[in-house]
Amino acid sequence: MRKETESNEVAGAGKGRQNRESGSEGRQREIRLPHAGIIVLVGPSNSGKSTLLDRLVAESVIRRTEAVSSDQFRMLVGDDEYVDWKQRPRSEADVIYAEYQQVSAKAFEAMEAMLATRCRLNKLTWVDATHLYPEDRERLIQVARKAHVPVIAVVLDIPEKELLERDAQREYPRGRQRVKQQVQQFKRTLRSIREDGFDASYVLKQPDEITFVRTSNPLVTDMGTGIDIIGDIHGCYDEMMELIVRLGYVDEDGSGLYRHPEGRKLVSVGDVTSRGPESLQCLLFWQRHCAAELAYMIDSNHGWKIARYLDGRDVTLSHGDERVEMELLQLEQEQGQETAKRVRAELKTFLLDAPSHLVFSRNGVRQVVVAHAGIRDHFIGKQSKRIQDYCRYGDVEGTDEQGRPVRKDWYVDHNSGECIVWGHDPRPYPTIVNDTVNIDQGVVFGGMLTAWRMPEREAVIVPAKQDYAADPDSPLKRWEQRRFAPPNIRKFKEGFTVQTASKLDVTVHDEVAKTAIDTFSHYTVPLEELIYIPPTMSPPPGVCSIEGYLEHPQDAFQYYRSQGVTRMVAEKKHMGSRAILLLFRDEQAAVQRVGRPILGNIVTRTGRSFFDPSTEQDVLLRLHADLTADGYFDRLRTEFVLLDAEIVPWNLKARELIASQYAHVAEASLMDRSTVLDKLREAEAAGRNVDEWLQETAGKLANAETFRDVFQKYCWDVEDIGDIRIAPFHTLAHSKGAFWEQTHEWHMEQNREFARMSTLMMETEYRVIASEADEADVIRWWDEITAEGHEGIVIKPETFRAWNNNKIIQPAIKVRGRAYLHIIYGMDYLAPENLSRLRKRKTSKKERHALMESVLGMEGIERFIRREPVERIHECVLATLSLESERVDPRL
Numbered sequence: 001m002r003k004e005t006e007s008n009e010v011a012g013a014g015k016g017r018q019n020r021e022s023g024s025e026g027r028q029r030e031i032r033l034p035h036a037g038i039i040v041l042v043g044p045s046n047s048g049k050s051t052l053l054d055r056l057v058a059e060s061v062i063r064r065t066e067a068v069s070s071d072q073f074r075m076l077v078g079d080d081e082y083v084d085w086k087q088r089p090r091s092e093a094d095v096i097y098a099e100y101q102q103v104s105a106k107a108f109e110a111m112e113a114m115l116a117t118r119c120r121l122n123k124l125t126w127v128d129a130t131h132l133y134p135e136d137r138e139r140l141i142q143v144a145r146k147a148h149v150p151v152i153a154v155v156l157d158i159p160e161k162e163l164l165e166r167d168a169q170r171e172y173p174r175g176r177q178r179v180k181q182q183v184q185q186f187k188r189t190l191r192s193i194r195e196d197g198f199d200a201s202y203v204l205k206q207p208d209e210i211t212f213v214r215t216s217n218p219l220v221t222d223m224g225t226g227i228d229i230i231g232d233i234h235g236c237y238d239e240m241m242e243l244i245v246r247l248g249y250v251d252e253d254g255s256g257l258y259r260h261p262e263g264r265k266l267v268s269v270g271d272v273t274s275r276g277p278e279s280l281q282c283l284l285f286w287q288r289h290c291a292a293e294l295a296y297m298i299d300s301n302h303g304w305k306i307a308r309y310l311d312g313r314d315v316t317l318s319h320g321d322e323r324v325e326m327e328l329l330q331l332e333q334e335q336g337q338e339t340a341k342r343v344r345a346e347l348k349t350f351l352l353d354a355p356s357h358l359v360f361s362r363n364g365v366r367q368v369v370v371a372h373a374g375i376r377d378h379f380i381g382k383q384s385k386r387i388q389d390y391c392r393y394g395d396v397e398g399t400d401e402q403g404r405p406v407r408k409d410w411y412v413d414h415n416s417g418e419c420i421v422w423g424h425d426p427r428p429y430p431t432i433v434n435d436t437v438n439i440d441q442g443v444v445f446g447g448m449l450t451a452w453r454m455p456e457r458e459a460v461i462v463p464a465k466q467d468y469a470a471d472p473d474s475p476l477k478r479w480e481q482r483r484f485a486p487p488n489i490r491k492f493k494e495g496f497t498v499q500t501a502s503k504l505d506v507t508v509h510d511e512v513a514k515t516a517i518d519t520f521s522h523y524t525v526p527l528e529e530l531i532y533i534p535p536t537m538s539p540p541p542g543v544c545s546i547e548g549y550l551e552h553p554q555d556a557f558q559y560y561r562s563q564g565v566t567r568m569v570a571e572k573k574h575m576g577s578r579a580i581l582l583l584f585r586d587e588q589a590a591v592q593r594v595g596r597p598i599l600g601n602i603v604t605r606t607g608r609s610f611f612d613p614s615t616e617q618d619v620l621l622r623l624h625a626d627l628t629a630d631g632y633f634d635r636l637r638t639e640f641v642l643l644d645a646e647i648v649p650w651n652l653k654a655r656e657l658i659a660s661q662y663a664h665v666a667e668a669s670l671m672d673r674s675t676v677l678d679k680l681r682e683a684e685a686a687g688r689n690v691d692e693w694l695q696e697t698a699g700k701l702a703n704a705e706t707f708r709d710v711f712q713k714y715c716w717d718v719e720d721i722g723d724i725r726i727a728p729f730h731t732l733a734h735s736k737g738a739f740w741e742q743t744h745e746w747h748m749e750q751n752r753e754f755a756r757m758s759t760l761m762m763e764t765e766y767r768v769i770a771s772e773a774d775e776a777d778v779i780r781w782w783d784e785i786t787a788e789g790h791e792g793i794v795i796k797p798e799t800f801r802a803w804n805n806n807k808i809i810q811p812a813i814k815v816r817g818r819a820y821l822h823i824i825y826g827m828d829y830l831a832p833e834n835l836s837r838l839r840k841r842k843t844s845k846k847e848r849h850a851l852m853e854s855v856l857g858m859e860g861i862e863r864f865i866r867r868e869p870v871e872r873i874h875e876c877v878l879a880t881l882s883l884e885s886e887r888v889d890p891r892l
Contacts (some may be wrong), residue, residue, distance in 0.1 A: 031202055031210055033061075035217040036382070037149035038115060039126040040140050040198070042189060043156035044182035045174045046166035049128045052156070052207050061212050062126065068114065069128035072109035108136075112143055119147030122217075122381050123153045132185040134192065141197050148384035153193055153201035157186075190754075219381055220282050221296075221463050223360040223454065226264040229370055231439035231450045232423040233268070234302075235276025239449045240285070243462045247451055257292055267358065269423040270372040271301025275320030275444045276324070276468045280327040284343070287350045299354040300372040301392045301424070307351035310344050320444075320469070356383055356391040359418070360454070366418045368454050372423035374436075376404040377416040394424060411436040412491045421452050426475035429866050430459045432499040434491075457503075480867070481517065484528055484595040487871035493517060498879045501807050501862065502801065502855035508882040516882040524881075525606035528594045528602065528870045532580050532861055533880040534605055534644050534734065535853030537814045538846040539792065539892055543839050550821055550829070550838055553779050556795040556813040557769070563809045567798040568769040569744035573814060574727050575791040576648035578605045581728065583623055584640045585633035589735075593640060593864070602647075607881060610647065619760065626758035638734035643754075644860065645728040648762075666708035669827060673701040700828060706819055707827040710789050725762040728754050730800070733861050740801040740858055747800070769795075786817020801858065810847060811854045824891050846892040849883050856880045 011468050033039065041049040071725075078871045111127070118125045131137050137153070144151035160183045167173050174182075193201055204210055204339075228247045233240050244266065249258035258266075272286055273279035283306075289295035306324050308315045317325055332340035357371035359381050373394030379387045395410040407425060414420060414434050426442035430450050439459070441448035446467030451460045495510040508516075524530055540555035553570070580603050584590040587597035599620045602610040609616060627633065632641070637703055680694045694744055730752040731739055739747070743766060754761040782793050796812045803809065821829060825838060860876030 011775055029209065029211060030213055031154075032213050032215050032607075034124065034150045034152065035215055035753070036119070036122040036124050037199075038119065038140055039124070040131055040137060040151065040153045041126060041128050041156065042131045042137070042153055042186075042193065042291070043158065044130060044163055044186050045179060045284070046170070047156040047158045048166075049156060050208060052154075053126055053128060055208075056126075056212055059791060061156055061214060062124070066124050067126045067128060068111055069866070070104070070107060070111065071128075073111040076105055076722070077107045077110055082668045112139060115140070116143050116147060119144060119149045120378055122149065130182060130188055132182060134189075134196065137193075137196050137198075145384075148379065148382040148387050150199045153196070153198045155193060155201060155203040156207055157190065157203050157205050204499075208679070217359075217381055218848045219357065219383065220361055220366070221358045223367060224265065225260075225262050226456070227267050227360055227368070227454050228260075228264055228460075229267040229269060229368075229421045229439065229452045229454065230299075231269055231441060231452075232271040232426070232443070233273075233282050233449065234271055234275055234320065234468075235279035235282055236443045236449060237276070238280035239282045239443050239462050239464060240272075240282060243449050243451055243460065247453070247460055248884065257289060257294060259294060259662035263702055266295040267360075267370055268295070268297040269370055269421065269439065270298050270354070270508075271302045271423065271440075272297065273306055273321070273324050274302045275323065278327075279320075279324045280331065283324075283347055283350075283491045287347060290350065296358055297350075297354055298358055298370055298372055299351075299356050299388060299392060303351050303354060304392055307348060307354075308482065310348035311352065320792075335533065356388040361457065369418045369420045369424050371420060374410045374422050375420060376410065376702040377414055380416065380418065382703045409488060409491065412488070419454070419457070421454075427479055428476055430461075431868075431872070434497060435499065442474065442476045443467045445471060445476045447476050479869075483867060483869045485869065485871070487527070487874050489517065491871075492875070492878060496875070496879070498856060498859065498875055500855045500859040502858060503806060504808055504851065504855045506852045506856055506879050506883075508879050512882040512885045513878070515885045516878055519881060519885070520607065520878060525601060525603055526594075527769055527874050528596075529582070529598070529601050530603060530607050530877050531582060531864045531873060532642065532644075532857050533607060533853070533877055533884075534578055534580060535811065535857055535880070536846065536850050536884070537812050538810060538843055538850045540813055540815060541843050541847060548830075548835070549818065550825070550835065551815050553775070553782050553793065553795060553815045557775050558814055559810065559813060560644065560795070560797055563797075563802070565797045565802060565809070566770070569748070569798065570767045570769060570781075570793045570795050571744070571748070572765040572785065573791045573794050573816070574646040574648055574764070575820075576646040576727070577610070579603065579610045579647045579726070581623070581643040581645055581646050581726070582640060583620070583627065583643070585638065589639035593735075595865075607882070615721065619724070622721060622760055623758055630757045632757065636734060638736060640733075640735055642732040642734075643728040644730035644732055645726050648725050648727070649723075667828075669704040670701070670708065673697060673704050677701055703822065703827040703830070707822045710819055710823050719884060724760060726760050727751070727762050727764050729764050733865055735865065738858065738861050738864060741799055744796050744800065745796050745798075781816070782815065786819055789819055790817065791820045792816035808851065808855065810850060812850075841889065841892070843892060845888050849886070849888060851881045853883055856883075 031394050041052070043049055050069065053062070056062045057064050057067065115125055115127065127140060129136070131140075131153075135520060141151050160180070163179050163183065164176060165885075167176070167179050190203065194205075228249075230240070230243065244258055247260070247266075248262070248264070249260050249266070250260050266289060268286055272282045276282075286295060286297045290297055302319075302321060305315055305317070305321050309317060309321070309325065320641045328340060328344065331343060357369060357375055357380070359366050360368040360370070366380070371377060371391045373390075373392060374396075375387070375391055379390065395408040397406045397408050411420070411434050414436055418435070420436040422436065423440035424437060426445060426447065427438055428441065428447060430441065430452065431438040437452055439450040439452045441450045441461065443449040443464045446464045446469075448461045448463050452458075453460060459686055471477075492508075492513055493510065495508055495513055497505055497507045499505045519525065531798065539551050541559055542555065544550055544552050545555055545558070546552040557568070581600065582602075583600040584593070584598065587599065590596065590598045590600070600618075600623075602616055602619065611619060627641075633639070677694070677697045680690050683690045709868055728751055730747050733739065744766075749765050751761075752763050755763045767774070767781060768774055769778055778793070778795075786792055792815050794812050794814050797809065800811065801808065804810070815825070818830065826834070828834060829838060856876045856879050860873050860880075863873045863876065
């Protein structure tokens with residue numbers, strides 16, 4: 001029976017405290033050691049403590065590093081193994097003795113500090129010292145209690161005569177008087193040690209006849225072929241069975257036991273009972289499967305209350321627990337008192353024995369921790385009343401005005417590497433934060449029942465058949481009300497990791513996170529309205545395979561072919577400014593999604609408003625009127641549309657850049673090079689040999705003219721919004737879902753539809769690539785348009801999100817024309833010496849950023865569609881802005 005005391009439970013030694021008194025070693029020939037904690041050796045000098053440890057090391061029961069002694073630390077602190085002050089004059093002896101006492105005190109301080117560290121790391125340590133005084137033992141007990149590990153006393157009861165004989169044989173005898181004094185104190189220790197608070201104590205008269213056996217951590221088990229962790233069930237038996245069958249478990253022999261053909265096992269995060277319609281059936285399912293070693297179930301708050309009720313404790317059954325009592329009474333009426341009594345006893349034992357948490361390992365390394373309401377990193381793999389309570393209820397800080405517990409975000413401090421899967425706190429979707437996964441989706445409140453598969457890291461979900469709890473103030477309803485709460489900045493400023501459904505986790509370091517937070521707080525649109533930051537794009541990887549070029553389509557084709565892509569799309573690249581358009585069906589839809597009545601917004605790649613407020617409103621009104629007139633929102637049954645687009649002309653956003661960097665440079669270069677060319681022609685007319693110089697300058701002048709023509713091609717005067725053109729090349733999402741699995745041909749067709757609906761929209765020319773002939777055609781097309789001064793093309797795999805096995809690949813590669821690159825790399829970049837150097841440029845960091853920003857963008861949109869809290873969407877946006885803060889060659 002579980003004791004409601006502060007004592008730890010000793011692995012392999014039963015529950016509660018144990019005492020083995022003098023003479024009991026004849027019956028107890030084997031002592032089972034815990035996997036971690038402190039073993040306190042107790043006994044006078046010469047009782048054989050060091051000898052016992054040497055034997056255990058020789059037998060490989062313990063490691064040499066698992067044994068520490070006070071003598072060892074005296075030497076480490078004070079250098080000397082033994083100090084003799086007895087043969088000295090009184091004036092010297094007092095000084096030496098005082099120094100010895102000081103060294104001893106510091107030695108014990110150092111030893112206890114090291115013990116505390118080992119306990120925190122869940123290590124086993126034997127402590128070799130006399131430990132004859134209660135205060136010495138109490139300090140070690142407190143060290144173990146603070147670290148939540150067992151503490152055991154092994155007491156060596158050796159006759160006084162034998163102790164004196166052994167002392168006489170020592171190199172540095174302790175002396176007859178000192179040994180006798182220790183024996184007297186030891187006798188008092190024998191009478192009181194059972195009251196000290198050890199989890200177990202063993203008194204040994206003949207330690208040589210005792211076998212010591214190491215036990216493994218009962219909280220740690222091998223993951224095997226895989227586990228399927230199921231969230232809070234709360235008596236929803238039908239949904240539970242539907243989920244288990246969907247996971248692939250079958251009852252082959254009709255015994256009612258479900259097995260997986262691959263040997264996978266089920267794991268429950270607890271709270272299988274209460275609130276729902278069939279708590280008893282759910283409990284019996286898990287009890288039978290755990291007994292058959294087909295499943296595991298951990299302790300939980302509802303499970304613990306039912307356990308105490310079944311144990312006859314004085315508990316008040318509420319919050320749905322009373323339904324369990326009703327079902328047990330019904331069982332008694334239907335099947336009789338004996339059956340009901342047996343079921344109660346079996347369930348009581350099952351629930352009382354449920355572990356606080358479980359750790360699943362692979363290849364001896366911890367991979368997954370399952371805890372009902374959460375767990376601190378330094379609790380993992382340990383067991384105590386404090387840990388049991390924490391895992392049942394989570395990190396709670398008081399109650400709110402309604403009396404509900406205020407939960408703290410324990411998961412922000414998780415950094416020990418394991419994936420922690422938990423429930424208890426209902427959320428409308430599986431929530432992944434900092435390598436922790438919440439899988440309580442409130443099935444009993446009409447939400448969903450979730451299973452988290454490991455090592456696949458995949459969620460399998462079944463919807464609730466109804467809202468069984470019928471609670472008007474359910475956690476899911478409260479969660480919806482908290483959607484627009486401001487983010488917890490502490491979670492981000494020290495660095496953070498975003499886990500994405502694209503199987504690529506993105507880690508943001510503190511220095512760039514702080515920069516992005518500062519940028520966000522000063523310049524971006526309100527965070528609840530900023531859903532998506534479009535990813536950067538990389539040029540083709542490596543050195544261009546075509547001589548005389550810095551970028552060429554052939555290298556993009558080769559990259560995708562090497563990744564297994566057989567069909568691609570090439571889109572004409574507009575020389576404009578990237579923009580994200582969020583257009584709502586109406587203002588009421590906006591209130592539901594972003595918290596205020598707007599028709600939408602148009603933002604830049606840095607999260608800022610693209611237009612001034614007046615122009616933005618005019619553009620949004622025009623687009624909304626055009627799409628509404630065509631019935632777009634009603635026809636597609638969506639509350640919003642999210643578009644990734646290019647807006648032209650370029651000078652709409654780049655006017656200052658054009659004036660300061662391009663127009664001024666072009667004007668000065670043309671003037672300078674024209675003057676030099678004129679002077680050289682005069683020199684040639686005067687008979688000077690300046691042919692080579694003249695040819696070089698003429699080429700440079702042509703480069704300057706190309707530079708001027710390229711940027712001017714993308715600039716024109718904008719008198720009103722009718723002069724603006726928007727090219728939406730990605731229809732990212734509707735309120736019903738995103739469009740990652742659609743082909744880019746589909747996206748281009750949507751682009752054509754938008755151009756038909758609104759004169760503000762424009763089509764984008766594109767080509768499909770399915771053969772070598774198509775590749776050759778696209779290269780000819782690229783040559784033609786870039787020769788006319790167009791920027792170039794973007795080559796993409798067939799679908800928005802493409803994979804090579806389990807690895808996501810570049811979503812797009814830009815291939816810019818030779819003429820356009822003059823404004824990127826300088827008007828003379830094609831000079832042989834410049835081109836040779838530039839062709840060695842490194843694109844790997846740009847490629848990495850493009851991939852990470854792409855998966856972040858997709859993750860953020862998915863969270864927005866699911867109506868996740870602002871903080872969760874903001875996490876993806878902030879990570880993208882942080883990546884943009886990192887140093888990458890801006891010309892790539």
